[in-house]
Amino acid sequence: MIPLSWYLLLSAFLFACGVTGFLTKRNIITLFMSIELMLNGVNLSFVAFATHLGTLDGHVFVFFVMVVAAAEAAVGLAIIISVYRTRETLNVDRVNLLKL
């Protein structure tokens, strides 16, 4: 018997790690992985509340979050590949001018 607040604390911790990674890291791919970490934290929150409220709608939400995360990861990584091809760098600080 685990209190609901523990699941939410874990979800908040994952989300906080994701935000920290997003704000501090300089590699574009690590930024994207921090976004995925945030989405995973939110998924855990959804499932925990679904269990607490006794309804399966939370699971459906998690399903849709996963689909959207997959679409976003695919397009984001394609953009990263294009950026790498022109700028030759993956450091987000160097991709700060519109013209090369």
Place this chain on the structure above:
Amino acid sequence: MHLFLFLLFAMLCVGGAVNLLIQQKTINSALSLIVVMGSLALIYLLLGAEFVAVIQVIVYAGAIMVLFVFVIMLLNAGAEEYSPGSLVARIVGIPGLLVGSAIAVGVFLRHGQQQLVPIGALYGPADKVGILIFTKYLLAFEVTSVLVLIAIMGAVVLARRSDS
């Protein structure tokens, strides 16, 4: 037993998330994210959500992260470079960290025995979740199908070489 399992998987999650932040090589960050996703799938199983747990492994850990690992290997993403860091981050961040930890400890101690969730509390089999998706959330399902189609087309167009 339930407590032991939850603490084990939660420690794995926390360890993976922290490892993602402190690793310098991108491939190690990707692998720790896979560990986080795997342990989250196990926590979903503890909550009784078996369909979501298996989908997490197949879609997240088995497809999205493979995409990330591919891109890391293709682009040969080098080591992480550290920008000097801002003073503002330190002024706001460290007190924020202390406040956050205080809130967490407070929640642990004060609400530790309320709203208990037993193991496998809400059984989420595939057919019930499927019925919900195809009846109550049908519009969202169709819209996300179109979204995925657009994402596929966008990824193909963006990743193509422009000189072909």
Place this chain on the structure above:
Amino acid sequence: MSALTFLIVAVIKIAITIGVLLTVVAYTVWLERKAVGRMQNRWGPSRVGPFGLLQPLADGAKFLFKEDVTPPFVDKPLYLLAPVLALVTALTSIAMVPIGPIVHLFGISTPVQITGVVDGAGHASDINVGILVILGLTSLGVYGIALAGWSSNSKYSLLGSLRAAAQMVSYEVSLGLSLIGVLLVSGTLSLRGIVDAQLGRSFGFIPHWNILYHGQFIAFFIYMMAAFAETNRVPFDMPEAETELVAGYHTEYSAMKFAMFFMAEYANMVTVACVATIMFLGGWSGPSLPFLPAAVQAFLPLVWFSCKIFFFLFVYIWIRGTLPRFRYDQLMAFGWKFLFPLALANVIVTAFFVAIRA
């Protein structure tokens, strides 16, 4: 049954299954060398023991005693993790596979399946999402190959592993879609439920197998072709053939680590054969021979299951001896432009017929 009994029974089942699986893997290697040799009009292994039957033991001893060379600039943790990951995901899939109905030994009744239990009413039940767990383990197997090539710090290994991983990910889609037809017809995701839906006969001798009675023969062929690509076997073995890219992702591995990749490939073959048997050929169902004594009859389902697995392994080996391999662009075009639309069409047609019948 109490928790302790369940634990002991589970450990015994795991020990027996892993022992049998590793023996089957070792002797599949022997069978392949013998069969391919005979197809190429030569003997195959015939010196070590009668008909070369002790050859796997000699190979095992060779792998144990070979010098374990670690190239200097590899990424050590990933280099050691990759074969472990490949082998673990290959061997764990056997835990979901139901091999037979309930057996009653020494006062304990348990189904012949590592994750199977007997519930209160005497029925066998297993994991409710069994087939999805096997698909998930297949998806995780890609990491073993990708990390092997990356950590080897060699361009041939990296290219070979990226090609192999891209091929496996592409054919995983068709693999999953081809199984959806079977799931629509059976109505359950649990492997034991799928086998139970195929027991029974019509007209006295036509079995209710998914391949015949429920019309999933196209799905069967899609599954077989996708399975060949998933296990990196001829005609889809471009990433690991000896004449291509040196040896692909396991170039830099020697002795026991190479043996682990080798075992993982053959264990994947056995897993794929098990899943094909369960989903399409009716698992352990077969004619019950009433003229045999009752003690032998209890083992008859295991015999039928083993015969069907052997049939699949032989088809794998037969095709290896017969077909040339695809070029990489032909391989990817085949997977995406032919198998994937065909699998989608199969799902739509099956769904149509299931809706009409309901």
